[in-house]
Amino acid sequence: MFSQINPQLIRNLEKLGLTENEARTYVGLVSLREATAREIHELTNVPRAKIYEILKVLAKKGYLEVRQGSPTYFRAVDPKQVIGKIKDEFINCAIESLDQLNELSYELPKTSSVWCIQSDWGIKNRIREILSGVKEELIVFSSNPEFLKEFEPELKNLEKTCSLILIVNELDRFRSLPFEFRETTKEFTDFLNNIVIEGIRYDEEFFMIADGKVSIGVHRAGNKREAVVIKLPIVCYMQKMIYNRVLEPSFVKKER
Structure with a gap:
């Protein structure tokens, strides 16, 4: 049958x-x-x-x-x-559709500065898109070594061309990656490990601020991963100040 x-x-x-x-x-x-x-x-x-x-x-x-x-x-x-x-x-359909989409150009009176992405492919694609446009400074926070490792090639290239600051919550979990890291305080780590809203646990996996103009935060809500992209310089500035406040005072370098 x-x-x-x-x-x-x-x-x-x-x-x-x-x-x-x-x-x-x-x-x-x-x-x-x-x-x-x-x-x-x-x-x-x-x-x-x-x-x-x-x-x-x-x-x-x-x-x-x-x-x-x-x-x-x-x-x-x-x-x-x-x-x-x-x-x-x-x-043939994909090529034709791409050509037609690239020809579209409409002037909108206002575009949103905040976007939510709810697919793994879309999240990783948007991160790579932001990484490709970094000129001066990139601040990255991660609590997930496996997720960060996916962007290792892009980060290694940016390490040569801009100011790259990599922040992690538990340094020992990231020692296999070929980067220099700064570590957050224990208080901040404890905070990250205990985020529960309306009975749903939130795990902050990744956060990035590019040139002080755009940020993207990736988190899991239960078993669902989603990301929020913000294109507001004032918000990015405030986010940067927060990360400066939660860092351990000493700069931690990876052993080579």
């Missing part, structure tokens, strides 16, 4: 643009090689009332071939050819 087919395969085909029933129908037909609509329905459990319309759509897309008769038989086109066709269409 269809339940034996890898459900991840169906999800992957959905990501490539097929509906769930289209994916189930195509996978079923690949399994059967050649079959009637009734046989496909019995294998995949795609509703019988929809199977003919779905087969018609897949034929129009070029994913299957039809042999007219009584009954009519259907045969799946080689998956390598089908996936290749989808890949080419996807790439």
